[in-house]
Amino acid sequence: MAAATGAGISGGVGCEGHDLTQLLLRQCQVVIEAVAAGMVLAAELSRDLGWIDDEAVERCRALIVAAHLPVKAPGEMDSEQFMALMAVDKKVLDGRLRLILMQALGQSVIAEQVDLEALRACLDKHLAKA
Secondary structure (H helix, E strand, O other): OHHHHOOOOOOOOHHHHHHHHHHHHHHHHHHHHHHHHHHHHHHHHHHHOOOOOHHHHHHHHHHHHHOOOOOOOOOOOOHHHHHHHHOOOOOOEOOEOOEEEEEEOOEEEEEOOOOHHHHHHHHHHHHHHO
16 A cells, blocks of 8 residues: 555655646645635625625635635636536536525525526626636
């Protein structure tokens, strides 16, 4: 086993292990950054749907900023590209997009009836700020 011998992904055996570790760490960081920006988008959509207020969105944004994570999605993508990627997300069930949205701070729900036009409008607003 890698852990028992000190070899493996981070065991320092040759540079291949180090390179793989760096690649995995970078991919994990990309995922963390995507989740952070997605949390802000989810808060903005929750606000746009009337579930939370601006103060809750700003608290969410401030927590993400305090963690030194991005609060905006990449500006090189448009809302249609985001919608296409979301259509193949693991949260799609029976062809319907499900999102984790906030009804209040600390109270998230799986929204199974997402208004796609509201989502598209939220993405357009968000990306216009990027």
